[in-house]
Amino acid sequence: MLMHFKLAWRNIWRKPRRTLITCSAIVFAVVAAIAMQSINRGSYEAMIERMVSFSTGHLQLQDYRYEDESSLDNAFPIDQTTLELVRSADERIEHVVPRLETFMLAANEEYTRGAILLGIDTDKEHRFNTIRNHLTEGRFFEPDEQAVVLTQGLSSRLQLGVGDTLILIGQGRFGMSASGLFTITGLLEHPIREMNTQAVYMPLKTAQGLLSAENHLTALLISPQRERHTEQVAASIREVFADSELVVFTWPELMPELLELMELDLAGPRFITAILYVVIGFGFLGTVLTMTLERIREFGMLLSIGMSRGRLVGVVFLETFLISCLGVLSGMALAWLILRLADPIRLSGNAALALMDLGFEPVLPMSFALDQFLMQGLYVFFMAMLASLYPLVTIFRLNILDASRK
Amino acid sequence: MPIVQTENLTKVYNPETVPVHALRNVSITIDTGEFTSIVGPSGSGKTTLLNMIGGLDKPTSGTVLVDGVNVTRLKDRQLINFRLKNIGFVFQHFNLIPVFTARENVSFIMLLQKKDKKEMRQRTDELLEAVGLGSLKDARPREMSGGQQQRVAVARALASRPRFILADEPTASLDTRAAMNLLDIMLRMNHEEQVTFIFSTHDQRVIDRARRVITMVDGIVEADEHRK
Ligand SMILES: Nc1ncnc2c1ncn2[C@@H]1O[C@H](COP(=O)(O)OP(=O)(O)OP(=O)(O)O)[C@@H](O)[C@H]1O
Ligand SMILES: [Mg+2]
Numbered sequence: 001m002l003m004h005f006k007l008a009w010r011n012i013w014r015k016p017r018r019t020l021i022t023c024s025a026i027v028f029a030v031v032a033a034i035a036m037q038s039i040n041r042g043s044y045e046a047m048i049e050r051m052v053s054f055s056t057g058h059l060q061l062q063d064y065r066y067e068d069e070s071s072l073d074n075a076f077p078i079d080q081t082t083l084e085l086v087r088s089a090d091e092r093i094e095h096v097v098p099r100l101e102t103f104m105l106a107a108n109e110e111y112t113r114g115a116i117l118l119g120i121d122t123d124k125e126h127r128f129n130t131i132r133n134h135l136t137e138g139r140f141f142e143p144d145e146q147a148v149v150l151t152q153g154l155s156s157r158l159q160l161g162v163g164d165t166l167i168l169i170g171q172g173r174f175g176m177s178a179s180g181l182f183t184i185t186g187l188l189e190h191p192i193r194e195m196n197t198q199a200v201y202m203p204l205k206t207a208q209g210l211l212s213a214e215n216h217l218t219a220l221l222i223s224p225q226r227e228r229h230t231e232q233v234a235a236s237i238r239e240v241f242a243d244s245e246l247v248v249f250t251w252p253e254l255m256p257e258l259l260e261l262m263e264l265d266l267a268g269p270r271f272i273t274a275i276l277y278v279v280i281g282f283g284f285l286g287t288v289l290t291m292t293l294e295r296i297r298e299f300g301m302l303l304s305i306g307m308s309r310g311r312l313v314g315v316v317f318l319e320t321f322l323i324s325c326l327g328v329l330s331g332m333a334l335a336w337l338i339l340r341l342a343d344p345i346r347l348s349g350n351a352a353l354a355l356m357d358l359g360f361e362p363v364l365p366m367s368f369a370l371d372q373f374l375m376q377g378l379y380v381f382f383m384a385m386l387a388s389l390y391p392l393v394t395i396f397r398l399n400i401l402d403a404s405r406k
Numbered sequence: 407m408p409i410v411q412t413e414n415l416t417k418v419y420n421p422e423t424v425p426v427h428a429l430r431n432v433s434i435t436i437d438t439g440e441f442t443s444i445v446g447p448s449g450s451g452k453t454t455l456l457n458m459i460g461g462l463d464k465p466t467s468g469t470v471l472v473d474g475v476n477v478t479r480l481k482d483r484q485l486i487n488f489r490l491k492n493i494g495f496v497f498q499h500f501n502l503i504p505v506f507t508a509r510e511n512v513s514f515i516m517l518l519q520k521k522d523k524k525e526m527r528q529r530t531d532e533l534l535e536a537v538g539l540g541s542l543k544d545a546r547p548r549e550m551s552g553g554q555q556q557r558v559a560v561a562r563a564l565a566s567r568p569r570f571i572l573a574d575e576p577t578a579s580l581d582t583r584a585a586m587n588l589l590d591i592m593l594r595m596n597h598e599e600q601v602t603f604i605f606s607t608h609d610q611r612v613i614d615r616a617r618r619v620i621t622m623v624d625g626i627v628e629a630d631e632h633r634k
Contacts, residue, residue: 306490308486
């Protein structure tokens with residue numbers, strides 16, 4: 001075995017320049033693929049993080065009837081015990097944020113608009129997301145205030161500003177009428193466009209009072225420390241609430257369209273990566289081809305003296321394996337180094353301004369998820385192995401006499 | 407005791423298009439311990455005959471018995487194993503693994519035979535000393551002269567302790583001195599190790615030292631002469 005390894009190792013350094021060039025091509029492919037994936041995944045993850053934190057949360061605990069009929073009648077009572085149960089379900093849970101959400105009419109003296117009323121616990125909400133940074137005017141309300149924060153879209157449609165009064169009209173739990181006057185303490189530019197034309201934020205307590213839903217929530221938002229733990233945390237919570245009327249949904253279940261959109265976003269880079277791999281695959285095949293052809297006589301000699309085809313194939317396979325391993329591993333290491341040094345990429349110019357307008361930091365975060373390093377490495381490796389089928393087939397079909405006459 | 411027997415060995419290349427009768431009814435018997443040279447003009451069938459005996463090619467008709475085993479009936483995989491166990495090969499060119507040292511080239515064949523490590527090392531050293539390459543054990547083929555390379559090939563062929571050694575024009579690309587030196591070594595090994603040598607050659611000085619000379623012309627054995 002050692003001898004075979006020695007043979008393979010020395011064979012790959014017979015033409016050091018060729019091996020180095022082949023390795024560099026592989027390194028290049030791996031670095032490019034990983035960098036592309038890393039930037040994509042990084043922004044993908046950041047985007048999910050934003051979308052999710054401003055809308056549904058990673059996970060939601062709801063009454064099981066709420067999914068089919070999103071009415072206040074299907075809100076669920078919340079108490080300290082339930083909160084404790086959630087918190088202790090999984091140690092990876094970072095935020096637990098209450099929401100009471102319903103559809104209402106928002107009006108001034110003249111106009112009426114449809115609105116989504118969001119009763120929020122300001123402290124918890126602010127720890128959970130950066131909505132506070134999106135205030136364009138005024139301030140957020142105090143927990144018991146009879147006040148609202150209006151989104152820009154809605155405020156301009158209703159022509160209301162800070163200090164003005166908003167009229168809300170609708171229905172509370174079990175058909176109780178719900179209407180009231182609320183002072184506008186602030187305006188905000190909601191990062192999610194549809195929300196910006198509809199959302200009205202109100203202190204949770206005030207909303208519960210308005211809607212006759214004391215101690216009730218329509219949803220409890222739960223978020224793990226890391227997005228990728230969503231499913232596992234969901235499973236833990238499901239276990240805890242298995243026998244109750246409460247059910248857990250994950251963000252892809254709550255916003256399937258968001259997931260589709262992102263998959264679409266990732267399709268382009270995936271395609272480019274695939275092309276990159278094919279190009280590299282052919283490059284590698286070229287090397288393997290010349291390597292095989294110039295050694296036909298040697299193969300013939302080895303078969304003549306009694307080396308079995310299987311062993312010979314083993315050695316040649318080991319050679320391509322070693323070259324691709326060398327390329328792939330150094331590619332992974334180099335990619336890691338480059339990404340570490342570059343992360344996060346600070347944007348400038350229009351892209352940066354656009355992001356800052358939305359209230360985000362102008363950076364391209366990167367993902368360092370191990371699996372993507374491994375996957376890209378594996379793809380390249382797989383291509384290399386595919387290319388190495390050529391010498392294997394050649395050896396199995398080699399006619400010894402023809403080989404020695406070459 | 408016969409070690410190689412051919413019976414009515416016939417080989418026709420390209421039987422369908424331009425038939426070339428490389429061997430016609432060749433029947434020879436070679437005994438253990440012989441030092442036999444096969445001679446004849448170019449194209450007379452020497453290489454073809456050696457290839458048949460070595461199981462590198464199949465005859466059109468006739469049989470080759472090695473130690474009573476009909477080689478022509480063996481399948482590819484069995485043949486490779488058969489060669490590994492029974493036959494040592496020395497070719498005119500390109501005998502050695504270029505990335506291996508002399509020592510590694512010689513050991514390699516024993517490794518394929520799954521010989522014991524210690525025995526392997528010992529025999530390799532012994533053989534390299536015997537062919538006069540004690541000081542070049544760690545040299546790679548490209549650091550050696552043609553003659554030295556051929557001597558490594560002979561050592562390699564002997565290393566597997568084969569029943570006989572087939573050598574197709576082993577001296578053809580060597581100058582006279584190297585050729586004679588190689589022949590001396592082969593003769594000595596023939597004595598010391600009792601190995602049978604069957605080799606082809608054009609070289610009159612080599613022919614002069616063989617103990618049996620089989621002359622081929624046009625695929626036919628024209629003369630078979632034993633000397634003392
Ligand atoms: N693969 C082949 N296809 C067709 N004809 C062949 C083939 N191999 C050998 N021959 C022919 O068979 C005959 C015998 O060839 P062979 O190589 O055995 O001769 P040789 O005695 O070894 O010659 P040399 O001294 O030149 O090596 C020649 O006429 C040669 O042209
Ligand atoms: Mg010949």
